């Protein structure tokens with residue numbers, strides 16, 4: 001197996017039940033890897049354990065078993081090497097926008113002067129289009145602007161990797177689109193490695209290099225890994241002209257609607273190798289009969305390394 | 306719109322005040338021969354003095370006169386039993402201030418520790434629950450016995466009564482700091498002291514200041530009673546002394562001053578509270 005930038009090996013999480021008896025694990029035997037500069041999205045139904053996985057990667061939560069190794073070192077706790085964008089933006093309301101970002105930057109570079117910190121942070125705030133609002137309090141911002149501050153804060157510490165938990169979940173479609181574009185721009189400019197949770201299939205296709213599909217919990221698994229084979233310079237406005245787009249989209253939606261629920265008992269699960277979940281490239285598949293026929297597990301495009 | 310409402314409210318307040326004064330005047334209006342009730346006369350005789358000063362409950366005019374006399378020279382000092390109201394209030398405020406300050410020094414760090422550590426919370430909770438409902442004045446004999454000084458005992462009583470609301474609110478505020486903010490600090494590897502001062506303290510400040518405001522309110526209630534008990538100086542002692550002189554107008558004047566100072570203290574903490582409150 002090649003050495004990934006980040007590798008997740010045999011991750012399992014059990015939460016104790018309220019009465020003290022052991023619950024079934026939320027997820028079990030999770031393996032995947034992320035390369036440097038790669039943008040990975042994870043999709044799965046609510047409650048399958050996406051946030052838990054992200055928190056383990058962030059070091060905020062401990063896995064029941066398994067390890068996460070980033071850049072050759074085991075993840076044992078939170079670190080400035082991994083910037084986190086929280087679903088609920090988590091800005092500190094008593095600080096200004098600049099104050100929030102500066103608080104992060106000051107943690108990273110305690111020796112920097114205030115002027116240097118402010119200048120550094122302003123650059124990142126301008127990058128997300130908030131140059132005009134740096135002295136406002138978060139309460140004076142719209143939901144989308146707050147989320148952008150959260151993104152700027154995570155970028156400003158120049159982490160080795162970025163973890164985003166449904167960063168746009170609470171936003172309306174229009175705002176979401178704008179910020180996706182912004183994120184895409186910043187990620188491409190900095191070639192950041194990103195792990196992101198989303199519920200939005202289009203968002204995943206636009207942003208990701210590969211999409212991890214999780215089956216439903218408890219005992220959730222990585223059902224397959226979908227590579228997004230469309231050219232990297234795709235844009236939100238153009239991408240649905242690419243014939244690949246609909247193939248990928250149908251594949252993802254079909255998984256979410258049909259296959260994720262019944263995954264546990266299906267043929268795919270029997271053939272499933274947790275260490276090497278099937279990697280598929282639906283975008284490159286020639287048009288074929290809809291995947292609703294009986295030979296459902298699409299193992300044709302498996303291209304495991 | 307607002308000022309109109311304010312104007313109306315002000316006028317209404319004035320009206321209520323005038324009706325109050327009017328009713329009071331009528332109720333205490335002296336007929337030709339001041340008909341001191343039998344009980345009053347007996348009581349006055351028993352007290353041996355002051356019979357001349359009291360003709361039943363004083364009318365507003367006498368109380369007004371007391372206001373004028375005392376406020377025109379608030380800081381005179383003619384011996385232990387006759388000091389201006391300003392001096393007496395200053396004594397009370399000094400005791401309250403010192404006792405309260407000591408309580409802040411203890412309650413805020415301890416509350417921080419309790420709020421951060423579930424172990425400490427569980428361990429200390431029984432003590433807090435038992436000590437909290439004890440009337441602060443119940444400590445007075447113990448304080449007098451062990452501290453051997455009435456002034457220090459008064460300060461101790463203020464300390465004890467200010468302690469609980471601040472301690473409990475601080476612990477609660479610290480424990481209730483949003484998980485997200487703590488997690489932000491954790492992912493940024495913020496050092497403990499910086500986290501305490503830049504994240505937890507500002508996040509919990511509104512709750513802590515609410516506790517301080519409640520404490521101050523209680524302290525001001527308690528100081529009057531404590532000073533009545535230990536005597537010497539202070540506005541509580543002033544009330545008690547004037548009561549012993551049967552100088553009811555002075556008592557009413559002092560009562561009004563207690564209310565006024567209490568209100569100012571409360572508003573002071575109210576504006577401090579506004580200062581640290583954040584909008585989400």
Ligand SMILES: Nc1ncnc2c1ncn2[C@@H]1O[C@H](COP(=O)(O)OP(=O)(O)OP(=O)(O)O)[C@@H](O)[C@H]1O
Pocket residue numbers: 015016026044045046047048049050051052053217
């Ligand atoms: N602190 C906890 N104690 C007990 N169970 C928990 C705890 N946190 C999460 N769980 C359980 O773990 C499972 C996965 O939770 P998680 O938040 O990771 O889901 P998710 O995939 O992020 O869902 P969503 O898409 O709704 O955010 C859920 O079934 C949840 O009930």
Ligand SMILES: [Mg+2]
Pocket residue numbers: 050051052
């Ligand atoms: Mg989640």
